[in-house]
């Protein structure tokens with residue numbers, strides 16, 4: 309059975325846990341989801357999600373609880389990480405905001421709240437590389453990706469990249485945990501050939 313971690317200092321934690329469970333069930337994989345609020349748990353995780361929320365708060369707590377070096381080690385070991393919305397900002401190499409301590413796991417610079425404020429939240433049918441049908445993407449005070457270095461763009465909205473992949477890391481501006489459609493979680497965890505997941509090689 310796989311172990312998944314959801315960084316749970318703030319944000320849509322239960323929704324991510326449910327999406328991971330749906331994506332795993334669709335592949336007949338068993339998964340146990342753990343909420344990560346302290347260091348020492350990530351080394352046992354095969355998959356990791358970092359949710360949306362408030363990027364300044366998430367980055368501060370991840371740093372103060374010494375979770376940050378474990379997330380870096382997870383990715384360095386080739387294990388998959390899905391970073392969504394505020395999680396994408398924290399995972400980026402340049403958040404364009406001094407209050408965010410970035411992890412530098414995705415070689416992108418981002419602009420916080422680039423698609424407007426809360427009232428401007430919207431859902432868009434997004435064409436995503438690797439998905440046959442458009443994905444119903446929910447954007448909430450979403451960041452845009454301004455420039456992309458080594459990362460690969462998987463989707464764009466309004467001519468701005470909103471989903472990227474770099475090795476085992478997938479980042480999205482939108483919230484794939486907020487719709488019943490678990491294809492983005494599948495893409496990040498079970499269909500990314502650059503990521504190592506135990507027992508996956510034979511089923512891929």
Ligand code: GLN
Nearest residue numbers: 360361362363393394449
């Ligand atoms: N606006 C938030 C931030 O910049 C991100 C929004 C979200 O995660 N829904 O941290």
